[in-house]
Amino acid sequence: MTIRSFRITTQCADPRRFFACLEHGSLVFHLVVLHAPCLSKNKGYGTRPIDAIAGWWKETARLFTDHITSDLVWVFVDANAPINQEFSPHAGAAGSEEPTRKVLGEFLQALTLFVPSTFEHFHHGPHATWTLQRLQVPQGLYSHQ
Amino acid sequence: MQPGHSSGSKYRRDYILTSKAAFELVTWVDFDTTFCHDDHVPLWLQVQDAAE
Numbered sequence: 001m002t003i004r005s006f007r008i009t010t011q012c013a014d015p016r017r018f019f020a021c022l023e024h025g026s027l028v029f030h031l032v033v034l035h036a037p038c039l040s041k042n043k044g045y046g047t048r049p050i051d052a053i054a055g056w057w058k059e060t061a062r063l064f065t066d067h068i069t070s071d072l073v074w075v076f077v078d079a080n081a082p083i084n085q086e087f088s089p090h091a092g093a094a095g096s097e098e099p100t101r102k103v104l105g106e107f108l109q110a111l112t113l114f115v116p117s118t119f120e121h122f123h124h125g126p127h128a129t130w131t132l133q134r135l136q137v138p139q140g141l142y143s144h145q
Numbered sequence: 146m147q148p149g150h151s152s153g154s155k156y157r158r159d160y161i162l163t164s165k166a167a168f169e170l171v172t173w174v175d176f177d178t179t180f181c182h183d184d185h186v187p188l189w190l191q192v193q194d195a196a197e
Binding site: 029071072076077078111123127128 | 158163172174185190
């Protein structure tokens with residue numbers, strides 16, 4: 001069975017969310033791709049006060065309720081948020097980072113979603129997925145007056 | 146450091162989330178560190194089940 005075997009339906013799409021339903025006979029599952037807004041981008045494009053970010057997660061949860069019809073769901077997310085075992089059993093202790101806000105954990109709890117990479121018996125290798133880019137300014141751009 | 150890769154602090158910000166039924170099919174999780182990327186590492190997840 002390959003991806004070509006499935007009838008694929010786009011259920012919802014916007015610049016930060018994509019919901020698809022894949023069907024093959026009685027086998028039905030959903031693939032969801034999310035890119036959560038980032039609090040640290042505090043000016044220009046990407047400005048998102050925490051209330052707006054919480055609203056984005058809440059609206060995403062509503063879209064799940066509207067579109068997800070199968071028990072089988074996989075969500076691929078750039079969450080722009082850490083997670084730890086505070087939200088057990090939805091997340092484990094492996095590679096934990098202290099969350100400063102609870103929006104991701106509350107999203108997991110509300111939708112009964114789990115994070116396999118936070119459990120040692122599933123995950124192998126390093127835990128970091130994102131590298132903070134350093135701003136490197138060429139020395140010639142400095143002005144010494 | 147490989148060309149094109151960032152060199153700052155590293156964090157976990159990307160995840161594959163699963164429903165309970167999908168979680169029970171998971172057998173392996175890792176990252177694709179061979180993929181050419183700028184700052185995010187692609188995740189992959191292996192699942193296994195039998196079709197009736």
